[in-house]
Amino acid sequence: MTVYKLLLLPGDGIGPEVMAEVERVVAWVNARGEARIETETDLVGGCAYDAHGEAISDETMGRALAADAVMLGAVGGPKWDGVAYEQRPEAGLLRLRKDLELFANLRPAICYPALADASSLKRDRVDGLDIMIVRELTGGVYFGEPKEIKDLGGGQKRAVDTQVYQTYEIERIAAVAFELARLRRNQVHSSEKRNVMKTGVLWNEVVTRLHKERYSDVTLHHILADNCAMQLVRWPKQFDVIVTDNLFGDMLSDEASMLTGSLGMLPSASLGAADASGRRRALYEPVHGSAPDIAGKGVANPIATIASFAMALRYSFDQGETADLVERAIAFVLDEGYRTADIAQDGCRTIGTTEMGKAIISALDRMAK
Template sequence: MATYKVLLLPGDGIGPEIMAEAKKILDWMNETGIARFEMEEGLVGGAAYDAHGVAISEEDMDKALKADAVLFGAVGGPQWDDVPYEVRPEAGLLRLRKDLELFANLRPAICYPALADASSLKREVVEGLDILIVRELTGGVYFGEPKEIVTLESGEKRAVDTQLYHEHEVERIARVAFDLARARNNRVHSADKKNVMKTGVLWDDVVRRVHETDYADVELHHILADNCAMQLVRWPKQFDVIVTDNLFGDILSDVAAMLTGSLGMLPSASLGPADAEGRRRAMYEPVHGSAPDIAGQGKANPIAMIASLGMMLRYSFGMGDWADKVDQAIANTLARGVATADIAWDGARVVSTAEMGDMILAELKALAG
């Protein structure tokens, strides 16, 4: 049996609480011989700043580079609002994405039957929803240079962020989206702003070329990003796979998250380029933030963290059958009428972070037979 090296980076706020629930599942898999995970733990975000004065230390960055996968919690909190920009908690996340070359961010939005009424939209609009947003993660306005605030001769300040994309960056994320669509419902929407942005023109041109050359069997639609946001809240089930750039992917995936009932329900996978043996560096994380207002109170929803673990099993370790079981364990738990406070519906029994984790693990054990 292969041994998989997993780096756990709980981070700040509710990060350590939800990570503890994911670790319960990994520990159980180790104990039962289902898999062999060699786990290390490191610091990132505000926790790393407090300990080392940086958002992630060189030692922990080296561990991430050597790991088969990184499981990440959340970073940030008001106590670090005044730290220098370059060492703010979010800088640790950005460095991980950049140094691991995690260019493809996969964000599924699935509405479990028990949560259809927890969404702000009508049940018939969201019930059965299953969308995958494929976000380009290492280019665009978050990484483009120049990025600066300067004082002009007049004394007025000017801020600049640069939206920058190369052809190869668009091509490789398009290929990921088309490949994933072939394993789903074979439909891709490409979202950009080609009507006002030159990067959008390039994005549209490259996606069209890749489609015509190698993926003509996949149904392709082009949509402006703002219209995509509107359509997500009008009739989201028209979508299967949405591929888009870094900025729009950040926004659209948060919109999609709320369709499911709570931002606490949305996991993600960030994948790097495949090596000669087909393996990819990867990091898995819930999309929600560190929620410092409820940290340490046992109120956090661990489902997105546990679902991110499921994505790790699927995409990094080839354990798709166990990933399916994790997803089913989550659905079965919700179907029993239990919920954390953020997703509670009328009649639901509200449970703590640890109780939800224990119940999902119990369902997973039952599915294991």
């Protein structure tokens, strides 16, 4: 039996609550006997700052580097608003992405039929929606230098963030998008702002060349990022795979999340380059935040975190069939009318975090027979 190491970083706010439901699914997978997933739990974010004075310790980072995959809950909250920029909870997540060299962020936006009426758009716009946003994660304006605020005197300050991309960074993220498209509906939209940004000009040039050289079988469309944002709310089903940079990917994926009904429904995977054995370092996390206003109340939606674990099964643990089971179980529970508060609908039963986790396990038991 293959043994995989999974590092769990529940984090802050509702993170520990939703991660507990992932542990329930891990136990179910282990009980099947097709693979063994060994888990270890550690700190990241505000709780790590409280314990160590930093958002992630070197020891925790070492465990992340040694693991086959990392699962993260959520980080941050108003408790740490006064913490220095370098020690803020989000710095733990950024270090994980940087040190693990996770350059490809995959954010699927799927609208389950049972939730089509919960979307902010009309049913005909989102029913059957299945988009994959591929966001470059380690370059761009979030990491470019210089990044600073300078005091100019006289009550004036100047803030600088630098948008930087090199050819190889664009090539590797575009290749991920094209490869994914070949497994889906064979269409890629490459989104940038070449009309006003030099990085957009280079992005367009590199993606066009890569497409011509290696992926001419995939349909490629170039789209300006502002138009892409508009089209996502106009007719989102025109998209299959969207590939874009770090900043635009951050915004477009959050916009796409609302098409599905709730941020609580959106999983994500962040992947590094494949090594000689085909193994990729990987971090899996829900798109939603730490939601401190509902933390500890047992009402958080665990579906995004459980769906993120399904992505780990698929991309890190070579358990695609089990991943399919987990995703089908989520759909089944929603079809049966179970809802957490964020996706509550008339005529449906509103349940809490633990109840939703147990309902998904029950569905898994039925489907695995």
